Amino acid sequence: MLQLIRAIYGIFQLITNDKFVSSQHKVVANKVGPRVSIASFFTTGNIQTEKVYGPITELLSNDNPAKYRGTTLKEYVDYYNAKGLDNTSALLHFKI
Numbered sequence: 001m002l003q004l005i006r007a008i009y010g011i012f013q014l015i016t017n018d019k020f021v022s023s024q025h026k027v028v029a030n031k032v033g034p035r036v037s038i039a040s041f042f043t044t045g046n047i048q049t050e051k052v053y054g055p056i057t058e059l060l061s062n063d064n065p066a067k068y069r070g071t072t073l074k075e076y077v078d079y080y081n082a083k084g085l086d087n088t089s090a091l092l093h094f095k096i
Helices: 002-015 073-083 090-094
Strands: none
Touching: 002 073, 002 090, 073 090
16 A cells, blocks of 8 residues: 555656655554544556556646656556666656
């Protein structure tokens, strides 16, 4: 599950051209009462999509050029899963 969350945040960071920067996952539990977790799933399922995601055009300028190349969700998730959990960002692979 943590891999999925990190992958989604990586895509958000890519399309916002680092305006939204993903952070390490942290959990802070209340001293009183139960801890509540909500699971969310994001997938393209069996639908093969060729849509390319890249930095949002409106966020780019001469002073703020694109920092990442465009990628499909399949390419991003395949690379993310193949590289494993080595404490490095999958985004480095997509940096320009």
